[in-house]
Amino acid sequence: MGAGVAGALLTLRLAEAGVPVDLFTGTQPDDADATSASGGLVRGYEPDPAAAALAAAGIAELRSDPRMRSWADFAEIGSVYVTPVSQPPVAAAVDQVLTRLPGSLRLAEPAELPLRGVPEGAVVVRERLAGFIRPGRLRANVLAALPGLGATVHTRRITAVSGDAVRAGAEGFDGYDAVVVAAGAWTRELVPGTESTTRQIQYGLYPVRVAGLPSFVDETSGLYGRPYDGGRMLFGLSSDRWGLPPEQIRPDEELSARVTACLGERLGLDVQPEQVVASFDCYTEPAGLRLRRVGNVLTFTGGSGGAAKTVLAASRVAARELVPVLEGAR
DSSP: OOOSHHHHHHHHHHHHTTOOOEEEOSSOTTSOOHHHHOOOEEOSOOSSHHHHHHHHHHHHHHHHOHHHHHHHTOBOOOEEEEEOTTSOOSHHHHHHHHHHSTTOEEEEOGGGSSOSOOOTTOEEEEESSOEEOOHHHHHHHHHHHGGGGTOEEEOOOOOEEOSSEEEETTEEEEOOSOOEEOOGGGHHHHSTTOOEEEEEEEEEEESOOOTTOOEEEETTTTEEEEEOGGGOEEEEOOOOOBSOOGGGOOOOHHHHHHHHHHHHHHHOOOOOOSEEEEEEEEEESSOSSEEEEETTEEEEEOSBSOGGGTHHHHHHHHHHHHHHHHHHHO
16 A cells, blocks of 8 residues: 555565555555655665665666666766764775675765865765666656556555455455555554654755756755756755644745755855755654564555665565565465
8 A cells, every 4th residue: 555656666576576466556646745756866875784785776776677767767977975973984884885886986085075164074975876766757657567567556545454454435455465554654544553753855946056066965964965957956954843744744944044054055055946845754763664564564664764765675675575475375
């Protein structure tokens, strides 16, 4: 259940493995959600080595599979990640990336970047095989392919779930070997006891281009961004608005003002956004997009936000875990 990029890709992996699978989209798949709003930054390096392994494996798939690369509209423009000295050592995560993407990554100096005020001792991780995808386009292409792979797609809003059944209003569907809820921020409503919460995500689209700046994350300031269509750039800062129901998400003017101030401090820009995009993401503790059992139901959601980086590999891992469960149920 759930046709965000996570639910759609898990359905794809199962269908390609020959598993009969029903996907309940919950809402029309072109409705605004975290997948359609995602900035889609993808890179191998993540401070957590386990997440780095998944992220690098996802880029490796994009580079080796022309179909997936086209579906995701992968733009390989490189990335930089600036991490302060307070972060854990980077060596283990770097090793995970280089194992899967030899030659993709190197450590650089802050002076190589157009960023101002980077603290002394900060580490810069540069990747040439990174960039961004369009998660909404990837989801749409996967959904279009599923019927041809034998999967059944239901555009129904689910109101209740159990270990072998789901209910959509007065209508029930039962007899399933397993039920997986991949409903992101709505998972807690369907599966009480799910340890997750929501966090607002927000970015602006700015009428500028910054030379020498590909997709980037600057942990020393919180600023992130990437080139965008039409000669613009996407910039954002992490939000501190936690626990809001998705329907209450609205653009945060104070956060937009902080982004504008940060752009002046770090990039010397005096510019206002043409458009502000506000959405939400699902977070879990411990972090990571993976299968979790909650009672008699499985969930596939959550992480530390930005699941676009890990979803390709995480969906493969989840499908490999599910297939033995399904065979045992039969």
